[in-house]
Amino acid sequence: MNTSALHAQLPHTLGQVHLPSSLGTHYHGKVRDTYRQGDRLILVTTDRLSAFDHVLTTLPFKGEVLNRLAAFWFERTKHVVPNHVLDVPDPNVTVARACQPFALEMVVRGYLTGSLWRDYQKGTHTAYGLPFPAGLRKDEAFPAPIITPATKAEYGKHDEPISEAEILARGLASPRDWARLTEAALALFAEGQKWARTRGLILVDTKYEFGKVGDELYVIDEIHTPDSSRYWVADEYEARFAKGEDQRMLDKENIRQWLIRERGFSGQGTPPPIPDEVRVELAGKYLAAYERITGAPLKLEPGDVHARIEKNLRAAGYL
Ligand SMILES: Nc1ncnc2c1ncn2[C@@H]1O[C@H](COP(=O)(O)OP(=O)(O)O)[C@@H](O)[C@H]1O
Ligand SMILES: [Mg+2]
Incomplete structure (x- = not known):
């Protein structure tokens, strides 16, 4: 480098x-x-x-x-x-x-990790209205990728988890659009995971935004970048998971962990300065x-x- x-x-x-x-x-x-x-x-x-x-x-x-x-x-x-x-x-x-744009972040997850793992341990993972089996381990793969949507929040506020029922009740998407959004998000994620594998990586989870022009659906903003996604090194996954070790990652979780570990900062108050x-x-x-x-x-x-x-x-x- x-x-x-x-x-x-x-x-x-x-x-x-x-x-x-x-x-x-x-x-x-x-x-x-x-x-x-x-x-x-x-x-x-x-x-x-x-x-x-x-x-x-x-x-x-x-x-x-x-x-x-x-x-x-x-x-x-x-x-x-x-x-x-x-x-x-x-x-x-x-x-x-x-x-x-839909005022929604379509978060797709293949594994139980990051903020969802933190929520799962605290028991606050129920906001998405999804069934989660008990006894899952950190970084465990879901049987199939799941969608944990969030509302798009204003600056300085956290995006709020939301359930499908609430999305439909608030009219954030029509039932037909919601079906199209979930299908599109899962199809993109499958394509991303497939390519990542060929590069020795696991696409662990990601966030999509969608918008419409007329009735046409488009994926907007950014996709599969380190800002919107988590990647792990594939050939180390099994051994690390078996030993309960953190995965080798290639993403923004690094800065989150540095902030928590070195500065005790996890979003509340004024963020600390970052050395060169x-x-x-x-x-x-x-x-x-x-x-x-x-x-x-x-x-x-x-x-x-x-x-x-x-x-x-x-x-x-x-x-
Ligand atoms: N094609 C598009 N049409 C409409 N809005 C878009 C499009 N692409 C991106 N955006 C919006 O532009 C903004 C991009 O800036 P960004 O820094 O990512 O914002 P944020 O602070 O919301 O993450 C986002 O609000 C995103 O939803
Ligand atoms: Mg953004």
């Missing part, structure tokens, strides 16, 4: 986006900045790192890794479910079909994930990300 390139990029990370207003109406998410031009969105993936629904810092090349990985996966799954991508004019930018050494180490994990998933290393080109984005958007005629 080229850590000197990561250090060199620390002063150039993309934290704030301030592109000319002619690009469209500007919205901020936790990780992406979005500009709306009529029926299309210019989605700029920044280097911001969010965990426990807070933005903590920026990581060198993180936006590029996420945007490229999402583009990779959208391309690989477009025969399964149509997606929002129209163009990728810059490593950090996706031009997408503007959809009417930790930022570089975490950036390295994002790059390693990219390489592991796609099978090709990312060529790092340190420099001013914001200026490059503006140049590429002009060249492609979006500005």
Whole structure:
């Protein structure tokens, strides 16, 4: 891993986006900045790192890794479910079909781990209205992947678990759309797991967002990135599970565990500052994930990300 390139990029990370207003109406998410031009969105993936629904810092090349990985996966799954991508004019930018989003996060899980395992131990895992057998072990595979949906919360608030009955009662999706959403989410997950296996990885769980244009369903936002998914190293799974050891992972759970272990932070109050050494180490994990998933290393080109984005958007005629 080229850590000197990561250090060199620390002063150039993309934290704030301030592109000319002619690009469209500007919205901020936790990780992406979005500009709306009529029926299309210019989605700029920044280097911001969010965990426990807070933005903590920026990581060198993180936006590029996420945007490229999402583009990779959208391309690989477009025969399964149509997606929002129209163009990728810059490593950090996706031009997408503007959809009417469902206010739902479709979380698909193949294994009992992470927050669901923490809930299961406390007995607070019942919010999804799903039957869970007693006596499951940490990191145990479910007989088949399950969907544990959540409502999309505002900034700083936690996404709330929700049951199918509640989704239908609140009208967050019609019965027909709910059936289509679950089918699409499970089909995407199966495709993701299949590819991950060929790369020696387990796609453990992930989160999808969907939207509609007219009656057409599209998968939007990002898919199968380390921000939205958990990956484990496949050939170590059985031995580690048998011994009750943590799995070797390739995802954001690393930062969550660092925050809990080193700083006692799990989302309440003001997040602690993140030292540069930790930022570089975490950036390295994002790059390693990219390489592991796609099978090709990312060529790092340190420099001013914001200026490059503006140049590429002009060249492609979006500005
Ligand atoms: N094609 C699309 N149409 C409409 N909304 C979209 C589309 N793609 C992504 N979005 C929305 O844009 C935002 C992306 O910014 P992000 O930083 O991921 O936000 P969040 O803080 O909600 O995670 C999200 O609210 C996502 O739902
Ligand atoms: Mg998001």
